[in-house]
Amino acid sequence: MDVWQGNNDGVWDKAQEELFAAGVTDGLPVIPPTRERVAQMLVHCGFDADEVVTTLPPAFEVATWRDIAINAVMAGCLPAYLPVVGAAVAAIADTEFNLIGIATTTGSAAPMVIVNGPVAAELGMNAEGNALGPGNRANATIGRAVSLALRNIGGAKPGELDMATLGQSAKYTCCFAENEAASPWPALHVERGFAPDANVVTVVGVSGSVEVVDSASSKPQDLAQTFAQSMLIAGNIGGGADGLLGGGEPLIIMPPEIATAFHRGGCTKAQAKAAIFERAVMPLDRLSPPVREHLVELRTSAAQSDANGPLRVARRPDDLMIVVAGGVGVKAAYLPTWGGTTRAVSRAIGTRR
Amino acid sequence: MSQKITLVVPEAPAPESAALVAQRPVEKTGLRLGILDNSKGNADHLLKFLVEGLRAAMPIASVLSLKKLSVGLAAPGAILDQFAAEVDYVVTAMAD
Numbered sequence: 366m367d368v369w370q371g372n373n374d375g376v377w378d379k380a381q382e383e384l385f386a387a388g389v390t391d392g393l394p395v396i397p398p399t400r401e402r403v404a405q406m407l408v409h410c411g412f413d414a415d416e417v418v419t420t421l422p423p424a425f426e427v428a429t430w431r432d433i434a435i436n437a438v439m440a441g442c443l444p445a446y447l448p449v450v451g452a453a454v455a456a457i458a459d460t461e462f463n464l465i466g467i468a469t470t471t472g473s474a475a476p477m478v479i480v481n482g483p484v485a486a487e488l489g490m491n492a493e494g495n496a497l498g499p500g501n502r503a504n505a506t507i508g509r510a511v512s513l514a515l516r517n518i519g520g521a522k523p524g525e526l527d528m529a530t531l532g533q534s535a536k537y538t539c540c541f542a543e544n545e546a547a548s549p550w551p552a553l554h555v556e557r558g559f560a561p562d563a564n565v566v567t568v569v570g571v572s573g574s575v576e577v578v579d580s581a582s583s584k585p586q587d588l589a590q591t592f593a594q595s596m597l598i599a600g601n602i603g604g605g606a607d608g609l610l611g612g613g614e615p616l617i618i619m620p621p622e623i624a625t626a627f628h629r630g631g632c633t634k635a636q637a638k639a640a641i642f643e644r645a646v647m648p649l650d651r652l653s654p655p656v657r658e659h660l661v662e663l664r665t666s667a668a669q670s671d672a673n674g675p676l677r678v679a680r681r682p683d684d685l686m687i688v689v690a691g692g693v694g695v696k697a698a699y700l701p702t703w704g705g706t707t708r709a710v711s712r713a714i715g716t717r718r
Numbered sequence: 719m720s721q722k723i724t725l726v727v728p729e730a731p732a733p734e735s736a737a738l739v740a741q742r743p744v745e746k747t748g749l750r751l752g753i754l755d756n757s758k759g760n761a762d763h764l765l766k767f768l769v770e771g772l773r774a775a776m777p778i779a780s781v782l783s784l785k786k787l788s789v790g791l792a793a794p795g796a797i798l799d800q801f802a803a804e805v806d807y808v809v810t811a812m813a814d
Contacts, residue, residue, distance in 0.1 A: 376723055389728050398726050426730040435728040466790040517728040605788050659759050667787055705790020 384439075389517050391509070391537055395439040406434045409444035410716070418451050419458040422465040424520030428454060432518050433510075440510035440538075445488060446503060449566060450510040452714040453478045453540075454518075456568040457511065461708040467570045468521035471528050474703035475535035476515070477571045477616075478508055479688060481554035482564035484714055485542035492544035494692025497574070497618070508540030511568075533573060541690055547621035548689035549628035556634070557711045564714040569616055569686070569700070570707035572601070577617075577697040585630035585640055592617060593644030595699050596678045599652055603704030607669065608660045610647060610678045612702030614709055617641070620691035634687055642682035646675045744806050748779030752805035754793060755785035768809060780805075 380397040384390050396402065407414050407430060414431035421428045430451065437450045457464050457476050467474045480490055491501035499505065521527040529536070545552045554565035575598075579591035596615055603609045619627075627637045649657050664672035678701075679685055686709060691697075702709075744750075753769060755761050762785075769781055782805050786793045793810075801808050 380723060380725060383725065397723060398728055399723055400726055403726055421730075428730060432728070432730045435726050439728055463790060465792065470790065513728065518730040603790075605790075655759075663757060663787065666785075703790070706788055707790070 388522065389513075390439070391513060391516065393537070395513075396441050398435045398438045402438045403431065403434050406438060406442070406444040406447050407431065410447045412447065412451075419455045421454065421458050421514065421519035423468045423526045424518075426518050426520060428458075428514065428518045433514055436513040436517055437506075437510040440513050441502070441506040442510050443488075443502070443506075446507050446510070448714050448716050449478075449480060449484065449488070449507050449564075450514070452566045452712040453507070453511045453568055454514050456566055456710040456712040457515065459710040459712075462568060462570060462710045463703075463705070463707045464515075464519070466705045467703055467707055468515060468519060469526050469528055470703070470705055471530045472572060472703060472705060473529060473531055473533040474570050474572050474705070474707070475533055475539055476511060477535060477569045477700070478511055478540040479553060479567045479569065480507075480540065480542040480565075480714075481545065481552050481559075481567070482714070483562060484564035485545075490542040492542035492690050493547075496541040496544070496690040496692075497539075497698070504540050504542070505538050508538030511540070512536060512538060535571060535574075539571070543688050544621060544690045549621075549625055550634040550687070550689065553686065553688050554711060559711065559713065565711050566714060567709055567711040569614070569709045570612065570703040571616065571700040572611070572703045573701060575699045575701075577699050578695065580695050583626050583630075585627045585632045585637065588623060588626060589637065589640035590644050592641045592697070592699065593646075593678075596641075596645050596701070597647045597651075597676075598701065599647070599656070601701050601704060602652075602656065602660065602676065603706065605704075605706055607667070607680070608664060608676055609680070609704075610645075610676050610701070612704050612707050613679050614684050614686055614702045614707075615678045616686045616688065616700040616702065616709075618688050618690050618698040618700065620694055620697060621689055622693070622695050623697055624687075624689045635683065638685040638687060639682040642677070642679060642685055645678045647677075648675050649673055652676075742806055745779065746777075748777030749807065750779050750805045751781045752801045752808035753781060753783040754797070754801070754808055754810035755783065756789055756810055757785060757787055758789055765809065 412430040488503045490503045577595045582588045661672045
C-alpha cells in the first residue's frame, strides 16, 4: 500500500493536538473542521447554515445546521450523510427520548441510530454482516457525528455533564441500517407509521448489548423462550415506580435466519413480540432482599395495585422492538433500553436537493 | 514555509459567551431550603444528613422536602413550581 505523505502533515498533526487540547474530540483523531469542509458539506445538502435544527440537552444549546455540519465533518462524514445526522440529532432532542437523562446519567446509556428506507443503500450503509461492528464508513461516522454533536453542542462532556460510571463503547458511535430486504416482516419505520419508501432515523437509548444465541431451536415458541429468558437481568431494573426490567422498550436485533424461522412458524412480528413478552417474567423472589424491598416501597408509594407482582420487560407486547439486521448466522442481540425512562423516537430524513 | 489552517469551533455556544446566573438573595432570617429526593436508594438518608449539616453551618429558615417517583425523569411541573415559590435553593441529584 502506498502511503500518502503530503507537505502539510505537520499542519494536520498540529490541528489534531489543538482539537484534543480544546476537549472537542472523543479521544480519536478527527477530520479538522475547516471552514471550507463545513461549507462544502452545507452546500452539497443545500441547508441554510443558520437554520435552527433543534435545541440539544443537557445544556439546551441551539443546534444549527452549521453546528451539526462541523461535528459531522469532524466525525469523518461524507457531505451526503448530513441529512441523516441532522434527523438523528433532532430525534435525540425530542422530550420523549429524555436526552437530559441519557446524557447525564451515571448509567451506561447511549443513543443508537437505526436507519430505514432507500437512503441506507444510497449511502452504502451496512445492514448485513457486522452491522453493529466496524468497517463501514456511513455506519461509523453517522453514529460518531451524533455522539460528537451531543458532546460539543449538547455539552455532554465526560466528567462535566456526562457522569457515566463506566460508559460503553456505543458512546463513540452506534449506528446501523435495518436489513429490510432480508426481513419477512414490515420494517421498523413502517411499524412506526411511515411509508415503506420513506427515509427515517429511529433513535433508541440503549444501555448495553447482550448476545443471544440459540442454534438448536427452530420453532417460534422455543426461540421466544430463549429470547425471553435472555432478557431477565436482575441488575437492570428501571427507575420508574412500575419496576420494569430496563426502560420499557426492549430492542431485539434478529438476524434474517431467526426472523425467518419465526415467520415460517406462522408468526407475524406482533405475534413474535407477544410470544417473547409472555415468557419474559421475573418473580420478585429472584431479587436480592434490599432490591426487592426498595422496589415494593416505590410501587407502594405510587399506589400500584400489585406491589409484589413480577417484573416484566415492557408494559405491553407492542412495546418490544424487533429490528432485522445482520448477515448469515443465528446470532442475535438484546439491547435493554435505559432504565431511567426513555422512548424511541423516529424522524423523517429531510433533504433540500 | 509554515502553513496555517483555520478551524471552526464545534461547540455551541461559542466559548466566549456564557449564560447569566440568576441572583438569589437570601433573607437574613435564614435560607429557605428545598430538598428533592430523586427516589434512589438511600437518597432520603443522605439528604437528611445534609440538612443536619447545613443547619449547623448556617441559619435555615425552612426546609421543604419533596420526592419525585422516577429517577430518570425531571421533576414534574408542580414540584418545580412549588420549589420556585417557596425556597431559595434546592439540593438534589443523589447519585449511585
